[in-house]
């Protein structure tokens with residue numbers, strides 16, 4: 677008798693955390709260094725870029741965003757200006773992430789990363805870690821000296837030396853495409869969804885994402901920069917990026933999922949992750965069953 681309300685509470689808790697706003701993604705992204713194929717922020721009813729260190733989902737309700745041929749969803753993150761570490765490239769804007777956008781279609785995920793000023797496309801080492809299953813590796817590849825709060829199954833990497841992905845056994849595979857435009861101060865990256873090993877469909881919130889810009893060492897890897905090689909990251913921690921990564925861990929992540937036909941993006945979410953919640957729920961369920969068993973025996 678006591679078990680039912682307790683379990684109901686747990687399911688309600690799971691539903692509450694699992695809620696997101698699934699929507700369809702837009703297609704038609706060309707990896708050409710031009711952002712004209714991404715949402716038209718600030719046009720008519722299309723919202724302006726979100727405030728510093730926050731994210732927003734553009735969807736079909738934003739009719740003036742021009743979300744491409746397949747009309748759907750785009751995730752937009754605004755990163756604070758001038759918060760990059762200056763160990764490499766000094767105070768130039770090369771390693772100062774200012775905007776991240778993510779969208780997809782049935783075949784690819786697409787990423788747009790803007791820096792405040794790109795004077796040299798050899799400067800940036802872009803890394804996007806994706807957590808798609810229990811387990812995985814917590815340290816970012818290429819000796820980036822940066823830990824994550826969860827284990828990744830893939831890390832998408834792009835620089836002038838290589839574009840592709842790492843698996844959690846530190847194996848790199850060339851895949852997809854990237855394009856840096858110093859004139860437009862941005863990188864565009866595409867990676868086949870199949871290479872990322874992501875289930876399709878999956879609920880919004882099923883996958884954790886974390887994003888880092890490091891200095892590119894010119895040979896495909898990262899420049900050393902002490903405790904962490906991250907020069908700028910997607911995080912809500914205020915002030916210089918050092919405030920987030922001085923402990924060697926990029927703690928901030930956000931979540932997404934995928935509908936049967938396209939990417940679905942959830943709003944920015946703080947931890948705990950879906951994985952963590954399932955572990956908690958399973959533990960509580962086992963405890964409840966054990967308690968019931970003891971009561972029956974008593």
Ligand SMILES: [Ca+2]
Nearest residue numbers: 706708710713
């Ligand atoms: Ca483009």
Ligand SMILES: [Ca+2]
Nearest residue numbers: 755756772773
């Ligand atoms: Ca920044």
Ligand SMILES: [Ca+2]
Nearest residue numbers: 809811812827
């Ligand atoms: Ca994992």
Ligand SMILES: [Ca+2]
Nearest residue numbers: 920921925927
């Ligand atoms: Ca940290």
